[in-house]
Amino acid sequence: MSHYITEPCIGTKDTACTDVCPVDCIHPRKDEPEYDREKMLYIDRRACIDCGICVDECPVRAIYREEDVPAVWARFVKLNVAFYEGQEAAKDA
Ligand code: SF4
Ligand code: SF4
Structure with a gap:
């Protein structure tokens, strides 16, 4: 299981979630070369421990547990x- 970032991150991409993730599994961070190229951030399912801390940090509610990803945003997984x-x-x- 993992959490995933969905469409509302596009255009916001403020990296608030990267600052609180205890296992540093949300990228690209602002200090990584891919940051300028990517429209949004992504969660590494291999490292995410499903703690949920990032969910409440996101100002646009873009982050969901896998089973709660809205169907309209399923492709974001x-x-x-x-x-x-x-x-x-x-x-x-
Ligand atoms: S659920 Fe926890 S481990 Fe997974 S991305 Fe969010 S803060 Fe990181
Ligand atoms: S906190 Fe939300 S909007 Fe900001 S980078 Fe993370 S997922 Fe995107």
């Missing part, structure tokens, strides 16, 4: 996963 798969692929290249 794949976008979160794809961001980290892309990073792995880049490392292997």
Whole structure:
């Protein structure tokens, strides 16, 4: 299980969630090169411990537990996963 970031992050992307995540599994942070390129942030499902701390920090309610992601934003689960798969692929290249 994991939490995932959904559409409302686009256009906000204030990184409030990255400051509170105890396992640093929300990226890109402002100090990472991908930050300017990405429209939103993503949660690494392999590292998320489902603590829920980030949920209340988000000013636009963009973060949901996997089973609570609204159906209209279901595709965002794949976008979160794809961001980290892309990073792995880049490392292997
Ligand atoms: S639920 Fe907890 S571990 Fe998962 S991204 Fe949010 S703050 Fe980090
Ligand atoms: S707190 Fe919400 S809007 Fe801000 S970066 Fe995190 S998910 Fe996006």
